[in-house]
Amino acid sequence: MNIGTGSSERQVYIGGEFVAENEARISIFDHVVLYGDAVYDTACAWGGKVFKLDEHVDRLFESAHALKIEVPLDKAGVKAVVLEVMRRNKLEDAYIKIIVTRGVGRMPLLSPYNCKPNLIAFAIPYLSLIDSGVQQEGIRAGISSMRRIPSECLDSKIKCCNYLNHIMMRMEANEAGLDEAIELDIDGYVAEAPGYNVFIAKQGLLYTPGENILVGITRQTVMELAAAEGLETVVGRLTAFDLYNADEVFLTSTAGGIFAVREVDGRAVGPGKPGPITQTLSQKYMELLESGVQSTPVYS
Ligand SMILES: Cc1ncc(COP(=O)(O)O)c(C=O)c1O
Numbered sequence: 001m002n003i004g005t006g007s008s009e010r011q012v013y014i015g016g017e018f019v020a021e022n023e024a025r026i027s028i029f030d031h032v033v034l035y036g037d038a039v040y041d042t043a044c045a046w047g048g049k050v051f052k053l054d055e056h057v058d059r060l061f062e063s064a065h066a067l068k069i070e071v072p073l074d075k076a077g078v079k080a081v082v083l084e085v086m087r088r089n090k091l092e093d094a095y096i097k098i099i100v101t102r103g104v105g106r107m108p109l110l111s112p113y114n115c116k117p118n119l120i121a122f123a124i125p126y127l128s129l130i131d132s133g134v135q136q137e138g139i140r141a142g143i144s145s146m147r148r149i150p151s152e153c154l155d156s157k158i159k160c161c162n163y164l165n166h167i168m169m170r171m172e173a174n175e176a177g178l179d180e181a182i183e184l185d186i187d188g189y190v191a192e193a194p195g196y197n198v199f200i201a202k203q204g205l206l207y208t209p210g211e212n213i214l215v216g217i218t219r220q221t222v223m224e225l226a227a228a229e230g231l232e233t234v235v236g237r238l239t240a241f242d243l244y245n246a247d248e249v250f251l252t253s254t255a256g257g258i259f260a261v262r263e264v265d266g267r268a269v270g271p272g273k274p275g276p277i278t279q280t281l282s283q284k285y286m287e288l289l290e291s292g293v294q295s296t297p298v299y300s
Contacts, residue, residue, distance in 0.1 A: 011088040013081050013121040016072070018088060021122070030118060032101035034109060036162035039063035044126060044254050045086060045094040049295035051254075051288075053079055055217050056098070063158045064100050068112070071100050072119045079296070085123045086298040093126035095255055099161065129195075129256045130179060138262030138274045139179035139251075141193070143240055144169040148183040148191040148212055156191070156212050166194035180251065182243065182264065185212040190238040192216075196251035196259070199233075200242060201277040207242070210235035218252040218285075221294075225284045231277065240265070248275035257289075258282040 010021040031037035041060040044051055057075050064071050071078065082096055098121045105115035130139060148156070149165045166183070173181035182198065185191040191212040192198055197219040199208045206226050208219060223233045243249055247270045249261040258281055260274035274282075288294065 010122075010124070011085065013085050013119065015118055018084070024120075026101070026118065026120075027104045029104045029109070030101050031103065031105065031112065031115060032099070032118075032161055036160070036164070037067075037069075037112065038099055038101040038161040039067060039069060039159055040097060040099040040161055041159055042254050043082065043096040043098070044289075045091065045096060045123070045298060046126075046289040046295070047292065048086075048092045048298045049292040050082060050086070050096065050298060051295045052217055052221070053082065053296040055220075056254075057082075059159060059215075059217070060098055060100065063160060064117075066155060066158050067102075067160065069100055069102050069117050072117055078119070078121075081119070081121050082123075083296070083298050085121050089123055091123050091125060091298075094123045095126050096123045097121065101161075127255075129253075130259060134179060135259060136274070138260035138269075138272075140177075140263040141180045141182050141249075141251075141261050142173050142176060142178045142265050143243075144172055144181040144183055146172065146183075147186050150186040151212055157215055159214055163194070170194040180259075180261075182240075184240070185209075188239070190240070190243060193251050195255065196253045198238075198243075199250050199252065200238060200246035201248040201250075201275065202242070202246050204231070206231055206233040206277070207238055208233060208235055209238055211237075216252055216254075218254055218257065221285065221288065222252050222258065222281055225281055225288065229280065229284070243269070246270065248278050250274075250278045250281075257285050 008020045011018050014024045041056045043056040101118045103115040103117045169181040183191045197216040243264045244267045249269045251259045260278045262272050
């Protein structure tokens with residue numbers, strides 16, 4: 001799907017107002033254009049309800065606070081914008097992005113002071129990041145030759161608009177014929193994947209890394225769903241060996257839910273197809289989205 005349609009039909013929020021997508025303008029001097037200096041969050045809506053909206057808005061504010069970017073609206077205002085952008089585009093199942101750029105400052109260009117932050121929000125019909133066929137069989141992943149930027153350099157908890165490290169790793173994987181990269185941290189332990197958290201299942205337990213990751217909202221949801229199924233999650237360090245020898249490996253993200261990984265670095269994971277734990281958790285996750293229990297209704 002081409003998301004940048006230049007549509008006059010689609011409404012987006014930018015600079016304090018709703019405008020047609022093809023009228024949305026941002027200054028070339030905005031720090032997001034010059035330096036990738038901005039934060040964002042991605043939420044999803046299912047059946048006209050936005051899943052865990054409070055959690056996404058809280059994380060957006062925490063990222064902004066960490067980078068000393070002042071969000072132009074309060075949390076209630078940002079939530080109202082998200083719901084309104086859904087309504088204006090008459091969406092039910094949607095992918096929603098909220099961005100806060102540092103804005104345009106005075107000279108010298110690299111100065112982060114006296115900038116006017118810009119809140120941007122858009123919603124588009126829900127899209128799957130991976131073809132449904134590939135998703136059903138499980139994806140093929142490879143460990144990247146690059147390392148995730150360590151938190152000592154840029155805190156991984158900040159969801160910022162500088163994703164070059166992740167993008168380079170995804171390109172490397174895709175150009176090697178793989179669906180996705182697995183990112184190791186600077187010490188060689190599994191961190192995450194470009195846009196996903198990583199889980200393994202082994203002998204009836206789940207394991208997921210706890211450091212050098214974006215603290216994913218889907219990761220948290222999966223741990224809660226697993227606990228409800230009597231499945232404990234151990235948060236700690238994992239190595240490539242643990243991935244190769246797991247019973248199951250899967251990735252989690254808001255934009256996509258749960259993806260089974262069937263192969264890592266040319267080694268089949270378990271029997272080389274989505275396993276029972278991944279399938280159960282995927283099903284429970286979809287049921288939770290559809291139930292609307294932890295969601296905010298758009299249309300009431
Ligand atoms: C680097 C990174 N890790 C993990 C995730 C998954 O987070 P969530 O489940 O909140 O979407 C994302 C989501 O965009 C991400 O960008």
